[in-house]
Amino acid sequence: MQSDGNARRSRERMMDRPNIVWIVGEDCPPRFGCYGDEPASTPNIDALAAHAVVFEQAYSAAPVCAPSRFSLLTGVVPEAHGPAHHMRAEAPLPPWMTTYPEVLRALGYYCTNNAKTDYNAAVDEARIWDECSPHGHWRGRGGDQPFLAVFNFDDTHESALFRDLPREVDPAAVRVPAYLPDCEDIRHEFSDYYSVIRRFDGFVGDLVAQLAEDGLTDSTVVLLSSDHGGVNPRSKRHCYEEGLHVPLIVAAPDAYAGALPHRGTRVPTPVSTVSIPATIIEFARGEVPGHMQVPGLTRRECRAEDMAFSARDRMDERYDMVRTVRDARFRYIRNFMPHRPCGQHVSFAWLGAGYQAWEREFLAGRLTDAQRRFFQPRPEAELYDLVDDPDEVVNLAGDPRYREHEERLARALREHMLAVGDNGFLPEGAAAEGYGPSRRPGAYDLARLLDLADVATARRPENAAPLAAQLDDPDPVVRRWAALGLVMLGRQAAPALAALDARFGTETDDAVRVALAEALAAVSPDPGPALDHLVDAATVGGRRPIRLEALSALTALDPRSLTGRVHEIGASAADPDPYIAGAAAYLALRIEGRYTPGTVLPPWSGIDFRAAR
Known part of the structure; x- marks a missing residue:
């Protein structure tokens, strides 16, 4: 009878833990209606956000997939464990660097990943997942076992723009940032991407409907995010807002909503996606491993002074070293290789019509000062007021009026680099x-x-x-x-x-x-x-x-x-x-x-x- 009682209590503890679905749109910026993007048509994502906590200023650890995905697996920023900070590297994973699915499996969860990994580390996927394949799904579990199911939507990847896409948004309706030339190819590229975001919205709607079909809506926490920011020129691979700003929506049912701010809350302060592994473990009522460097988002007060840190190193064939910190209003960027321009030629990125058009305009001498800077050596530091200058074209670094902000953020960045x-x-x-x-x-x-x-x-x-x-x-x-x-x-x-x-x-x-x-x-x-x-x-x-x-x-x-x-x-x-x-x-x-x-x-x-x- 004693063993029967222990088994019953174990089952009750497992039932007390929520299921978790994590939906990741690859390379997907928050161009959703719920983030105020007017041309977007995202009814399913907007409906999810209406009953969720929306983090308005969430930022990835790196502006490209593999280093960022390393942090999403381990809770460790990639630059803390070289060579994980370089694109397409394979960092050895020490045994003590426990990943979040391993923690959940030890708690009795059935854990699946569908299907992208790209962890930038020597990871035995069969060891950390119950299933890691295009067929991974919570429906493969047994009985009432709690589950963690990760779904990656690949169609939002940068390479979507290399294909012919249906144009569902009028190019005249998109806003071209001030750092880009306003030309046809760039307008078309922005416009075309809304069609893949619409597909992502349908993907999200299908998963939410499947949860409802299986009677799991009231027992499942749904997270929606991206591995990094967008795909248009000066976004992916670059430490500006467009490359780092990601959606982060966390929808928890009544039984688990108390771990977060009230549903419908919009959190305006910066958070890092490196916090997601710890957040998932906290929802599962597990113990967060000590090596995870950013606390989870549950039962944590988001403060006005919070900051999010990000980094860029080798991207494909081009070396660079950029570090950045974002507070509620300002972004500070430290360029450690300022003699190399932002616009170092990356052969994969230049398959996109946007980069080709931008460089053609540069070579033709038709760019403004703000637009040609991408192809020129950089200052050692950049500071932008994201309220007055959302496109980050007016560098305030060195301006005496902003010295306090620059020094405060530079100091915080140095302390962070030393800490990690x-x-x-x-x-x-x-x-x-x-x-x-x-x-x-x-x-x-x-x-x-x-x-x-x-x-x-x-x-x-x-x-x-x-x-x-x-x-x-x-x-x-x-x-x-x-x-x-x-x-x-x-x-x-x-x-x-x-x-x-x-x-x-x-x-x-x-x-x-x-x-x-x-x-x-x-x-x-x-x-x-x-x-x-x-x-x-x-x-x-x-x-x-x-x-x-x-x-x-x-x-x-x-x-x-x-x-x-x-x-x-x-x-x-x-x-x-x-x-x-x-x-x-x-x-x-x-x-x-x-x-x-x-x-x-x-x-x-x-x-x-x-x-x-």
């Missing part, structure tokens, strides 16, 4: 990458690197000597960022020529040598050896990160200096690595003067996206 152990200053593939390795004593002096980056990104000529003095530091990460600081100075790094030459002759670290070679290519009276090294590093077999760094360095140079090396570079356009192939093909075409914004580069040249589903 941000791996961003490490070259991809470094031995110190990862949550554990980067925290070993002496492995990674993040505070010192932050200070060094402040000197490097300031790009002041008087900093050439202090940067040159650190080229002989025992730490290769310090040497690399000192060299990058000289790269950022360009020809103004000439006073450091002797130090650069000397270090280049003795340096053994590949990542440091690439940075030294790029700096020397700008200031040396004989740049031949530096160029030879960069071409060899880019084209001769070696680790992908080094080849991509070298290709980026070569792309930043005057293409006329590489005329005699175009065949070596062009040969890598056939490389089996798609990122190497795309970067090399782009560079070769630039050298030959044959590049146009509409050129389809490997490996995409053989794929007919318009014939896809």
Whole structure:
């Protein structure tokens, strides 16, 4: 009888836990009626939101899928566990980094994922899910077992815009942001995306109807979100509002609604989607693992001073390092590689008509100052007032009237980077990458690197000597960022020529040598050896990160200096690595003067996206 009583109490505890359905629209910004988007037609999502808590200012950890999805699985920001912060990497997952479905399965939940994973980590999907396939559904469970069912809607992916779509919204009705040229291709791209959002709305309506058919409406919490922001130019891959702002709607039935603000509440303060794993565990009445870095949203007061942090690192073939923080009104952006423009060519993104049109207008000289900035080097810091300037075109950084806001947000961002152990200053593939390795004593002096980056990104000529003095530091990460600081100075790094030459002759670290070679290519009276090294590093077999760094360095140079090396570079356009192939093909075409914004580069040249589903 004692065992029967224990079994009954166990069943009662399980019945006391809600079912959870999490609906994720891939690459989907909050262009819904319930978010005030006038051209949108989203009756099902709006009906769900009417009886839910709507988080008006929810932000993803990264403006692209794989790093963001790492955080959605683990509750750890990707930059805390390199290389998860880089696009299409595979971070080793330590055994203690328990994922949220593992926690729920231990509580007796039946857990399914349908079907995208893209976790940017070495994850055994069969170990963390009861089913992970296009057939994953709560209906596969046994009896009254509580369930967690994740449904990913892929049709909202960026690639939808590479196909012919029904135009259900008049292009004249869309609003073109001030940072984009108001031209036909861009209006059509914005207009076309509403048709895939309408499909997503139908998908949501079908799932809600299935819950009702199965009598599960009153026992199921429904979450709706996206992995990151939108797909139009300067959104996905970029740390602006359009790239990071996501929908977040949480609808809880009466029995579980007390964990949140009242239904129908709209929460105006910033929250991070990194909080979703902990939120799900809290709904299931489980214990949130200590490594999850952002508290859940249940039983938590959202305060006016709350902030959301996000990051960008390598996107496909292009390296960058951007960190940003958003409070209730302002967004502060810290560009750690300001010498590279936002608009570095990414071969997949340029399959979209919007990017092609934007670059065509740039090359034709028809852009405003705000529109051409995308293709130019950046300031080290940006600050935007999102109330007065929702398109983020008026940079307030350095304006004395906004000094308090800039300093407050810059301080908060630095404290956050230190708190999470941000791996961003490490070259991809470094031995110190990862949550554990980067925290070993002496492995990674993040505070010192932050200070060094402040000197490097300031790009002041008087900093050439202090940067040159650190080229002989025992730490290769310090040497690399000192060299990058000289790269950022360009020809103004000439006073450091002797130090650069000397270090280049003795340096053994590949990542440091690439940075030294790029700096020397700008200031040396004989740049031949530096160029030879960069071409060899880019084209001769070696680790992908080094080849991509070298290709980026070569792309930043005057293409006329590489005329005699175009065949070596062009040969890598056939490389089996798609990122190497795309970067090399782009560079070769630039050298030959044959590049146009509409050129389809490997490996995409053989794929007919318009014939896809």
